[in-house]
Amino acid sequence: MAKAARATRRPGRPRREPAQPDPDRRAQLCSAALDLFARDGFARVSIKQIAAGAGVDPALIYYYFAGKEDLFAAAVGHAVENGYAMFARLAGDGDDPVMTIAAWLDAQEGPGSTIPKMARLGLDYRRSGAAIPAVDDALRRFYDEERRMLLRAVRTGLARGLFRDVAPGPFARFVSTYLDGVLVRTVILDEDGPAAVDRFRVEVWRRLGLQKPPRRRKFIAD
Amino acid sequence: MAKAARATRRPGRPRREPAQPDPDRRAQLCSAALDLFARDGFARVSIKQIAAGAGVDPALIYYYFAGKEDLFAAAVGHAVENGYAMFARLAGDGDDPVMTIAAWLDAQEGPGSTIPKMARLGLDYRRSGAAIPAVDDALRRFYDEERRMLLRAVRTGLARGLFRDVAPGPFARFVSTYLDGVLVRTVILDEDGPAAVDRFRVEVWRRLGLQKPPRRRKFIAD
């Protein structure tokens, strides 16, 4: 730590992170790291594994990142970007609140989806005891954005008279929380995640005063 | 298991696990390990930490257990024993289904409670990719027993005409799943767990057709 004043950014000597070597490679490493971190947890994943997953040498990781923690933070940031793009796609999908909510429910499952990945990353990170401001921010922003998208869909549906009267805030919280519970049961008890989401979809539709939920969409949100 | 004819258990030479040195110490080690595994996860906890937590030398762990995994399995088994005792206490508590369910809800929060501990252990274990039959069985038995206790309480309440008509199976699953979701939100978003449980209690009481939920009990189930 160069005490502060000016010393933090010497022009001539490029520092580890600020230099922009190969953005594609960086993204590739983030993506490989993200998959492994989300699946096995920070402590169980080695730099070697991540490098192997990306098809490069372990030492290269240290060219792009200051260390394992820095890579983790970057991977979480990468996931948040994915999430933002997904939420935008869901919300903009014809601006139909019913379809938005249906597509969001469909995005809850499958190991490739960003939503369960973020939940796993977040659980693991919180339990690590580590405090990385960039990760704290990223997690908060992700869940804030998800909530905003949901609230907007519910309010739009209410305004158009599509939904029975529900309180958007509590409703959004209820639905999000339940789906996190589904994730837990799926992991711990090896239950059928998609089936659990399907059952819940019926409950959600009932609460919104809608008819039978639409057939499961083929559309992969993520 | 002494399945294999005789070879597994030579009488003269005491093997690592079958010997029964000091049951109290063994339980103490399980308990210390349980707390740490549940809090930080298997991979982040070192034998050294566990020994320090129990106030003994790390080498002693290997006198009582065959290794870290064996200790983990024993700790999970220990937690299941705690859980059984707790469920029995909840169910036998005056045989009042309303109080049983209320006490069970109260037991959902607090890091000392076995229920969230089991959830954390289970999540961590499943993600580790390890396959330890003893742990698989223990997890299944814990959740089976919890479910049995819940179902019994609901059915008793229905039989006595205390509850509005609900389907016991789906209801039990719904409540358990939601509470797992509360755990996740509590950990990831640092939400107020007890407050979330209190809110949910209102919803549960409404579904059961009961009046205002009772005040939070002082009784610590665990």
Added chain:
DNA sequence: GTCTATATGCAGATAGAC
């Protein structure tokens, strides 16, 4: 930018004294 070679440290595990 990417790799080879290597330093360093710590965690799991064992042998053996007491």
Added chain:
DNA sequence: GTCTATCTGCATATAGAC
């Protein structure tokens, strides 16, 4: 039973060649 001393291996991380 419990501890001291120690071995082993792997993971993070760096130095430097290409």
